[in-house]
Structures are given as C-alpha cells and as structure tokens.
Amino acid sequence: MNLTANIPTQPTEIAERLYLDFDSFFATAEQYFNPALRGRPVGVMPIDSPHSGCIAVSREAKRMGVPAMASVAVARQHAPDIILVIARPDAYVRLHNRILEAIETCLPIANVRSIDELVCHLLPSEAAQPEILGRRIKQALADRFNPMLTCSIGIAKTELLAKIAAEMNKPDGLAILSSTDLPQRLAHLELNDLPGISKGMGARLANAGVTNFEALWGIGPKHARAIWGNIEGERFWNGLHGHHFERPETIKRMFGHSRMLPVDWRSTDKVHACARQLALSAARRLRRGDVRATKLTFGMRGGRSFSNSGKGKNQPRWGCEITFRPARDDRTFLHALSEGIARSTREARFSPRSVSVTLHGLEEAQAVQSDLFAVEIPQTDRFPCTATAKWERLSDTLDGLRSKHGPSAISLGPKDDVPGGYLGAKIAFGRIPDAADFNEAQTEDSATHFCSV
Numbered sequence: 001m002n003l004t005a006n007i008p009t010q011p012t013e014i015a016e017r018l019y020l021d022f023d024s025f026f027a028t029a030e031q032y033f034n035p036a037l038r039g040r041p042v043g044v045m046p047i048d049s050p051h052s053g054c055i056a057v058s059r060e061a062k063r064m065g066v067p068a069m070a071s072v073a074v075a076r077q078h079a080p081d082i083i084l085v086i087a088r089p090d091a092y093v094r095l096h097n098r099i100l101e102a103i104e105t106c107l108p109i110a111n112v113r114s115i116d117e118l119v120c121h122l123l124p125s126e127a128a129q130p131e132i133l134g135r136r137i138k139q140a141l142a143d144r145f146n147p148m149l150t151c152s153i154g155i156a157k158t159e160l161l162a163k164i165a166a167e168m169n170k171p172d173g174l175a176i177l178s179s180t181d182l183p184q185r186l187a188h189l190e191l192n193d194l195p196g197i198s199k200g201m202g203a204r205l206a207n208a209g210v211t212n213f214e215a216l217w218g219i220g221p222k223h224a225r226a227i228w229g230n231i232e233g234e235r236f237w238n239g240l241h242g243h244h245f246e247r248p249e250t251i252k253r254m255f256g257h258s259r260m261l262p263v264d265w266r267s268t269d270k271v272h273a274c275a276r277q278l279a280l281s282a283a284r285r286l287r288r289g290d291v292r293a294t295k296l297t298f299g300m301r302g303g304r305s306f307s308n309s310g311k312g313k314n315q316p317r318w319g320c321e322i323t324f325r326p327a328r329d330d331r332t333f334l335h336a337l338s339e340g341i342a343r344s345t346r347e348a349r350f351s352p353r354s355v356s357v358t359l360h361g362l363e364e365a366q367a368v369q370s371d372l373f374a375v376e377i378p379q380t381d382r383f384p385c386t387a388t389a390k391w392e393r394l395s396d397t398l399d400g401l402r403s404k405h406g407p408s409a410i411s412l413g414p415k416d417d418v419p420g421g422y423l424g425a426k427i428a429f430g431r432i433p434d435a436a437d438f439n440e441a442q443t444e445d446s447a448t449h450f451c452s453v
Contacts, residue, residue, distance in 0.1 A: 015127040018120040018164035019154045023171035025116035026056035032148045034448045041079040048263040089427045090442040102144040129156040134174040160239030181240030182218035195414035235451040255282040256358030266351045273416040277356040279337045292326035294361035298340030300352035318348040329391040
C-alpha cells in the first residue's frame, strides 16, 4: 500500500470528508473474479469487436503504457499479451454492493458517487486519526476480498479537496490534504487534472487568464461564477478553499440509453431493432420511477471521418424529437419511435455508429389528468389513445411477468439480441443499474467473458 506520501502526523485542520476511489475497478474486478488474470495486463471491452476500445485497463497494462480508451490495436502495440475481456455490468454491480457493506463496517457512507467512488462524512472522533481510519478501511477490504481490489483514499475538509487527494497517490494511495497547505501543495497540477475542469472549462479559464493552479486559487468566488457561467463556479471555489457546499438533490429529468454499434450492426434494419430495444428498456425504467413522458428523442451519430490530409472531421449527427400526450406504456413509445425512424430514413445521410433513445418531458404520474375526450379521438390519430388504460395495464403485466419469471420471459414483439447485451443496464458515471434494469439472465461471478478478437 502506498501510505507514506504526504501524510502529516497531525492534521492542521479537522478533516470532514473521506473520498474513496477504487483503482481500475472493472479490470481489477475481473482479476478478483478470475485468479488466472492476476498480475497480467487486462483490458475490458464493451463489446466483442475489433473496432471497439478498452473502457478500463488493469494497472499492469497501464504500467506498459496502454492508455485509457485504447483501441485493440493500440492496446496490443503497448502490451502484446494483453488479455481482453467483455464487460459484465451485473457482476460489477454485485461486487460494488458487497464492497459498500464492507466499508460500512468501518464508517457510514454518505453518498455513492459512481460504481467505484463514494464519500463519507467524518465525525470529529473519526477524523482525529485520519491515517489510522484510512488503513482500517483498506484492511477491511483486504480481509473481505483480496489484495487485488485496492482503493485510493483522500481525506480533507471538503469533498472536492478529498477527491483531489484521492487522485494524488494512485494506485492504492492514502493522502491527507489540508487547505492550509494550499496553493503550494497542488501547484504542480495541471488544471485539467482537477475534477470538474473539463477541456472546455480549461479553455474558458485560459481565456480568463487562469492557466495554472496558483492563478485558479487566486480568483474570487464571483469571478469563478462568471467564468463557469453559473453557480457551479462558486461551488467549485468554495470546495477548493475548504468551505462546504451541499450538492443539490438530483432531479430525474429523463430516461435514456445509447449503444455503440459494431460494423455488422449498422444496417438500417439492425439500427432500428437496436433502437426499439433501447426504447423498451427506457420505458421499463420510467414505469419504475412512477412518471410519464411527453417526449421521445431518437438520435444517431456517425463515425469520425478523415480527409486525405489525415485531418479529422466532426462526427455527423442526426436526431428528432417526437411529442405526445403524457404516457407510460410501451405502445405509445414505439409509435413515437416509428415516426422517428421514418424521419431518419428520409433525412439521415450517413451510416450510424451509435444510436440513442431518450424519454423526457417527465410528469409525475399522480399529477397527470385523464383526457376526458380520449374516446372521441379516432384510431387514425398519430398516437391513438382510445385504449390507453388497456395498454398501460398490458405494459405493467409484462413488467410483472419479467420480474417473476426472469427478464427474458416475455417481450412486446421480437426481442433482438443486440451485441454486448446489457441494454439499459450499462454502468455510467453517476448511474449504477439495479437488478430490475438487467434484461438478461445474470452471469456467474467466475464466468469471465473473453473477447474473440
């Protein structure tokens, strides 16, 4: 464990937040499940395709120079013996839940930020000996699992500073960061190394004359708000300077899914089949959220093209938005998607590399009033609603049958097996699927899915 770097014997201020970030989580999870992978370079792929890239690589692969999101060719150029496996979100979610149980034997978890990141709020007694607390958490994980599942821990006054500290000594690090040591202790960092500063935000800061950490430290809260263009700038400034701010509660505004398509799935019929499964998966999540949608957006993106000079061109995009009465049933959403598909056939002029479907314009189910005139709308209407209640009951019945007999027990129309599986259950930053999101039988922990490429 890397526990010696920059750890003061006595903190100069009371730390109030602990941030825990697992190292190369998807790859180390596969090494945890399969002992044969331990100590070897491993790359995790979203789908079994030579045209895809690694969504995670093990620390062994990183030491050999394999970059994040490396293509198969690039990964093998750096690590010829790299073992490529296909991601298994269900196994990672189960492991994540077991990890949370282990950590809570040491202290309560305040917020889970992603599949591999979480934050704890510390009492003064817990923060009195931060190094011992960090060691205790690491030992609890080693005892419950094995040394493959390492994490980096940052302890500081605020969540932002604790997250920065967690990044300082990766992998398997522990750092305690005091705001009284700033800006000198972080003066070596590039601005884009800081959480919350993207490439675009870095350009904004540069335009404002802020090009290094000391300059960022020196601006005022109102100046930060002006550069960011909203309250997030002021929140960032407060977190950086050791002042607490609580993140506002996230309000769910949409249910959507997207999928990268392998080359043999970019034909018109397969794109439409994939979009249909994405729409049905989003609809199931929407019903579990007890809301209705009034809009469906169907979108496609093409691959990045290159000119004869080798200069990259922007990805072509196409999308449309279909509106309808507040709805929660599969039939309404599939009608809307059919209209979007028809428009894409007429208007899109490229082979899509990815497809997305989003249900939005959400309304609380209990706040939606019944349409008193629904029975008078003819069946030829774009979205017939003479039998809305019937179709809602049917959608609920199908959900119930899947819940009782398994996710593949029944479907509305054909259920195409889309490459990569896990439609609606991919792990994204800030979203961890629950058991009901998985539309396929779940895998055994030890059942590593090796790539054929």
